[in-house]
Amino acid sequence: MQPTVEVLNERDYILNVGPQHPSTHGVLHLRIKIEGETILDVEPVLGYIHRSIEKMSEALTYRQFIQMTSRMDYLSAHMNNLACALAIENALQVEVPDKVKYIRTILCELTRLASHQLWWAANGLDLGAVTPFFLAFRDREAITDIFEEVCGSRLTMNYIVPGGLMEDVPEGFADKIKTYLDTFERTLSEYDQLLTGNEIFRGRNIGVGVLTKEEALAYGCTGPVARASGLSCDVRKWFPYEMYDKLSFEEIILTEGDSYARYKVRIAEMYQSIKILRQLLDGIPEGDFQAKVKKIIKLPAGEFYQRVETARGEFGVYIVSDGKSSSPYRIKFRSPGLSNLAALPFMTKGAKIGDLIAVMASLDLVIPDIDR
Amino acid sequence: MGYFKDIYVAVSSMLEGMKLTGRNFLHFRKYLTQEYPENRDSLVLSPRFKGELILKHTLENEHRCTGCSACELACPNGTIRIISKREETADGKSKKRLDAFVWQHAMCTFCALCVDACPTDALKMDQAFEFAVTDRAMLMKKLNKEGSNLVEELK
Numbered sequence: 196m197q198p199t200v201e202v203l204n205e206r207d208y209i210l211n212v213g214p215q216h217p218s219t220h221g222v223l224h225l226r227i228k229i230e231g232e233t234i235l236d237v238e239p240v241l242g243y244i245h246r247s248i249e250k251m252s253e254a255l256t257y258r259q260f261i262q263m264t265s266r267m268d269y270l271s272a273h274m275n276n277l278a279c280a281l282a283i284e285n286a287l288q289v290e291v292p293d294k295v296k297y298i299r300t301i302l303c304e305l306t307r308l309a310s311h312q313l314w315w316a317a318n319g320l321d322l323g324a325v326t327p328f329f330l331a332f333r334d335r336e337a338i339t340d341i342f343e344e345v346c347g348s349r350l351t352m353n354y355i356v357p358g359g360l361m362e363d364v365p366e367g368f369a370d371k372i373k374t375y376l377d378t379f380e381r382t383l384s385e386y387d388q389l390l391t392g393n394e395i396f397r398g399r400n401i402g403v404g405v406l407t408k409e410e411a412l413a414y415g416c417t418g419p420v421a422r423a424s425g426l427s428c429d430v431r432k433w434f435p436y437e438m439y440d441k442l443s444f445e446e447i448i449l450t451e452g453d454s455y456a457r458y459k460v461r462i463a464e465m466y467q468s469i470k471i472l473r474q475l476l477d478g479i480p481e482g483d484f485q486a487k488v489k490k491i492i493k494l495p496a497g498e499f500y501q502r503v504e505t506a507r508g509e510f511g512v513y514i515v516s517d518g519k520s521s522s523p524y525r526i527k528f529r530s531p532g533l534s535n536l537a538a539l540p541f542m543t544k545g546a547k548i549g550d551l552i553a554v555m556a557s558l559d560l561v562i563p564d565i566d567r
Numbered sequence: 568m569g570y571f572k573d574i575y576v577a578v579s580s581m582l583e584g585m586k587l588t589g590r591n592f593l594h595f596r597k598y599l600t601q602e603y604p605e606n607r608d609s610l611v612l613s614p615r616f617k618g619e620l621i622l623k624h625t626l627e628n629e630h631r632c633t634g635c636s637a638c639e640l641a642c643p644n645g646t647i648r649i650i651s652k653r654e655e656t657a658d659g660k661s662k663k664r665l666d667a668f669v670w671q672h673a674m675c676t677f678c679a680l681c682v683d684a685c686p687t688d689a690l691k692m693d694q695a696f697e698f699a700v701t702d703r704a705m706l707m708k709k710l711n712k713e714g715s716n717l718v719e720e721l722k
């Protein structure tokens with residue numbers, strides 16, 4: 196592959212951002228070719244947080260490897276776990292009880308809310324606004340508390356397992372979320388009041404970091420990043436899993452493609468998540484929290500792929516099984532962040548260094564997800 | 568003219584945000600921040616919180632672990648080691664018994680797969696979460712208490 200930044204020319208001025216930089220939210224290293232303040236090219240350098248999760252998974256059983264996916268995109272832990280569980284269930288042709296489907300969908304949407312809240316917090320912080328950070332963390336804290344009550348963890352869940360859930364949800368699960376949604380719906384309008392209309396924030400985002408639909412398609416961008424460029428790619432709509440085909444919600448699509456459009460897509464998605472949750476909470480059926488799955492799982496020989504929509508875009512699990520052993524022959528994860536990051540050079544070409552930070556904030560990158 | 572309009576828009580949009588800050592400043596409902604470690608006594612964690620792994624013991628110092636190693640096999644990280652011993656029972660038969668349940672705290676990812684795997688429900692995730700130590704070796708823990716025995720019903 197051709198490196199995007201040519202460093203052969205000794206007159207080029209290369210600036211390193213990261214791997215220890217507060218605005219990259221992790222150990223991302225960017226090499227930027229600049230002229231004055233103008234960015235000519237950006238090359239992301241990966242590998243600082245590579246843990247070889249795919250390779251490690253080959254030595255683990257189908258039950259064991261799932262807990263590792265919580266450590267990739269840690270803000271979408273439930274969705275990552277769900278993708279693995281679904282891939283295994285589809286391979287085994289296990290039908291999970293309706294109750295499990297409901298609860299899984301609820302947990303996924305709560306995760307999306309929590310993830311978008313954290314993104315909003317960090318987005319404000321990156322552009323110099325500190326208050327949003329505290330506001331969003333106040334709201335997110337309540338969701339992590341719910342998670343802690345349900346699965347005992349706040350970040351690395353491992354609650355969704357092949358065949359169902361680790362254990363049943365506690366008493367008053369739905370009521371708790373309902374109360375939370377009532378308060379959050381009110382505070383969500385504060386988000387708009389504080390940041391969306393702010394002139395400085397608008398000035399730094401509108402028209403900055405434009406990604407065209409063609410580029411988004413060419414680089415495999417998914418999630419809010421692609422939808423802000425007019426590309427319809429919501430896995431929940433296109434390849435529905437669990438309860439999503441029975442729910443009414445909109446796929447938010449904007450066409451501007453700039454940082455502000457990405458911002459607006461995520462804010463609108465939060466309203467959609469609330470809408471989805473409201474449809475589900477009243478109807479959780481009674482039933483088992485697990486389908487019958489053997490203790491030692493062996494998949495039939497073949498290839499299995501399952502995709503889900505995480506807060507960042509399409510997350511895919513590709514499993515190759517040899518049909519004999521109880522661990523996967525090969526596992527490949529398709530992480531949304533990597534493709535979204537790959538489009539960064541196109542968004543920032545010709546922009547100023549200060550804009551790079553704004554654009555990266557709007558991409559909502561989670562580095563352990565990009566580099567696994 | 569546009570120049571002044573820009574200034575007006577910028578200032579008014581910022582005042583709009585400041586209004587929220589001001590309202591929160593004047594109408595605080597309750598403090599959301601918790602003062603840790605001052606609140607240790609009143610701190611309530613949810614019952615399922617995964618803080619540490621324990622082997623459940625009864626008041627008579629009995630546990631439910633038969634030493635079957637199912638948890639050792641279920642663990643993704645090789646965190647658990649079951650060391651068993653042979654023991655004479657009353658009727659002269661030799662039986663496998665648990666000698667030491669070794670749990671390496673530093674290697675645990677708190678996935679609770681071991682708790683799920685145990686056929687006799689001997690394990691539990693407990694709430695404690697303050698484990699700072701000065702030496703890595705101190706995180707190597709023996710979970711069965713000194714002089715503990717298997718409960719009668721599982722013998």
Ligand code: SF4
Pocket residue numbers: 631632633634635636637638639649684685686687688689690
């Ligand atoms: S704790 Fe449970 S699974 Fe582990 S060795 Fe003891 S009885 Fe077996």
Ligand code: SF4
Pocket residue numbers: 620641642643644645646647674675676677678679680681682
């Ligand atoms: S919680 Fe998970 S990592 Fe920890 S000992 Fe149990 S199985 Fe192993």
